[in-house]
Amino acid sequence: MDVNLTGGCLCGAVRFTYSGELGGMLGAVTVCHCESCRRAQGLATAVAPAEMDGFEVTQGGELIREYESSPGKMRAFCMACGSPLYSRRTDKPKALRLRMGSFDTVPDQLRVQAHTYVRGQPAWLEHMADAPWFDGPEPGRP
Ligand SMILES: [Zn+2]
Numbered sequence: 001m002d003v004n005l006t007g008g009c010l011c012g013a014v015r016f017t018y019s020g021e022l023g024g025m026l027g028a029v030t031v032c033h034c035e036s037c038r039r040a041q042g043l044a045t046a047v048a049p050a051e052m053d054g055f056e057v058t059q060g061g062e063l064i065r066e067y068e069s070s071p072g073k074m075r076a077f078c079m080a081c082g083s084p085l086y087s088r089r090t091d092k093p094k095a096l097r098l099r100m101g102s103f104d105t106v107p108d109q110l111r112v113q114a115h116t117y118v119r120g121q122p123a124w125l126e127h128m129a130d131a132p133w134f135d136g137p138e139p140g141r142p
Contacts, residue, residue: 010081023048040084051095074088
């Protein structure tokens with residue numbers, strides 16, 4: 001799906017635009033449950049494949065740090081607030097995987113197409129989708 005989106009980190013220091021194909025031909029978003037994503041983002045994270053050429057940091061580029069979480073796999077985040085922004089592979093310089101949570105708004109047509117790397121996830125996560133959803137905090141939270 002061709003998009004023209006804006007996004008940024010939690011503290012607002014890093015801002016970016018993205019114009020181009022997002023999610024590949026199917027408009028696919030995947031939720032990655034691998035241990036690296038869980039530790040880096042606190043839980044499984046929604047990502048979409050994107051084109052490096054369409055990604056432009058418009059503010060706060062000096063705050064972006066990249067961490068090599070496995071050989072050739074770089075995870076970018078805001079140094080001030082820790083927000084994940086994208087990941088990329090050094091052997092695929094034209095591609096990056098944007099973190100869906102960093103966009104300001106996302107087209108309704110984008111859908112989660114798959115959950116990946118679910119093998120080995122902790123038992124406490126296995127039935128996450130079955131848990132009730134609330135508009136705010138869970139009832140009874142102090
Ligand atoms: Zn930030």
